[in-house]
Amino acid sequence: MGVFRRYDRDDVLSRTDLGALLDELCGPARGLGRGARWHCPVPDHVDANPSVTVTVGRRGIERWKCWSMGHGGTAIDALCVARGIDVKEAIEELGRRTGAVETDVAPRPRRTARRVHESPRLLAPAAVDYVLAAERLLWQPAGRRVLEYLVDERGLDPDVLRANRVGADPGPRTLRRATGLPKAGPGAVFPAVDADGAIVYFQTRYLTPARNRPKYGNPTSELGANPKHGWTRPAGGAAAEVVVVCEGFPDAYVANAAGYEAVALLGAATATPAVTAQIARQTGRRAAVLALDGDDAGRAAAQQLWTGLRRCGIMVVDLPLPSGTDLNSWVRAAHQVPDLGPPRPVPSPGPAVAPAPAIPTP
Numbered sequence: 104m105g106v107f108r109r110y111d112r113d114d115v116l117s118r119t120d121l122g123a124l125l126d127e128l129c130g131p132a133r134g135l136g137r138g139a140r141w142h143c144p145v146p147d148h149v150d151a152n153p154s155v156t157v158t159v160g161r162r163g164i165e166r167w168k169c170w171s172m173g174h175g176g177t178a179i180d181a182l183c184v185a186r187g188i189d190v191k192e193a194i195e196e197l198g199r200r201t202g203a204v205e206t207d208v209a210p211r212p213r214r215t216a217r218r219v220h221e222s223p224r225l226l227a228p229a230a231v232d233y234v235l236a237a238e239r240l241l242w243q244p245a246g247r248r249v250l251e252y253l254v255d256e257r258g259l260d261p262d263v264l265r266a267n268r269v270g271a272d273p274g275p276r277t278l279r280r281a282t283g284l285p286k287a288g289p290g291a292v293f294p295a296v297d298a299d300g301a302i303v304y305f306q307t308r309y310l311t312p313a314r315n316r317p318k319y320g321n322p323t324s325e326l327g328a329n330p331k332h333g334w335t336r337p338a339g340g341a342a343a344e345v346v347v348v349c350e351g352f353p354d355a356y357v358a359n360a361a362g363y364e365a366v367a368l369l370g371a372a373t374a375t376p377a378v379t380a381q382i383a384r385q386t387g388r389r390a391a392v393l394a395l396d397g398d399d400a401g402r403a404a405a406q407q408l409w410t411g412l413r414r415c416g417i418m419v420v421d422l423p424l425p426s427g428t429d430l431n432s433w434v435r436a437a438h439q440v441p442d443l444g445p446p447r448p449v450p451s452p453g454p455a456v457a458p459a460p461a462i463p464t465p
Contacts, residue, residue: 110198110205118201119178121157121165128185138315143169144185148372149400154317170317172370173329226303226327229281234305236278237270237292246271249291252310257353258435260360262338267356268294272307285320293352295333298385304330306369331373335365345390348408350401354430371395374404379411390418397424
């Protein structure tokens with residue numbers, strides 16, 4: 104059996120300056136040293152505020168991570184996603200750049216792999232426990248600060264918060280959690296629920312994020328796969344004959360308060376054809392109202408959704424928001440959401456683990 108020559112992956116990575124590669128692929132970094140941040144190399148992620156950092160892993164290999172959407176990996180992964188090439192091509196290009204030496208490798212015997220159907224990864228029990236504990240804490244004294252943020256600062260309806268099982272993370276000192284869960288609290292915990300009411304993911308919105316750090320904390324990929332969107336429901340068990348699609352859970356809760364079922368995109372870049380197709384299947388042929396943020400990323404996402412949903416036979420109404428606003432801020436200023444249809448029954452998301460006590464009196 105013959106031999107072939109190839110670059111050693113770890114040798115190539117150890118020779119590669121990941122920061123310099125990101126400068127080339129994404130533009131110069133913002134900041135210096137450990138505080139440097141780059142735009143995400145993933146082409147369909149409109150990363151307006153640089154959210155990528157670089158760290159050194161346990162094996163001494165530099166790795167990048169996008170704190171906005173969870174993308175990440177080595178220099179090989181960055182080159183693959185930015186250039187649209189495969190791993191072999193990326194290793195060969197980096198090997199040539201760095202002057203790595205090719206070695207002789209004997210090919211492995213071929214084995215016929217049995218195809219295994221991979222179902223979507225469920226949210227790990229430790230992550231579900233965190234969400235449910237936060238749900239209870241929102242209505243207890245430990246969650247008062249988060250509740251005031253949601254109700255007083257964001258103007259969200261307490262009944263909608265209950266209906267969507269929103270929670271409070273007072274911080275690691277008060278709420279213990281497993282490794283891989285957000286720990287830069289305090290923050291509001293927003294569950295991502297599927298169309299059947301099951302908790303499949305969550306995001307924690309920090310009240311006071313550290314400088315140059317992301318506002319949202321997500322579970323690690325080992326604990327759950329990011330579905331890129333989640334459903335929210337109005338309180339009271341009825342919704343209008345349309346579905347509102349918006350960016351982020353606070354905007355979705357605003358739509359819920361006006362009587363609409365809503366889909367919260369976990370960022371404008373998640374309006375991909377695959378996510379659009381999922382939303383189309385789950386709407387039950389109802390019309391969709393697009394109420395995305397009034398910025399370039401929001402408008403681009405709205406255009407993608409408009410095209411994709413109409414191809415699936417969904418009637419689409421665009422609700423362009425003023426520049427620099429989102430649905431939450433716009434509704435608070437305008438004090439209204441358009442009336443777009445009669446109410447219809449909505450399946451219950453299921454009972455909470457424990458009934459929530461009344462809102463504490465400030």
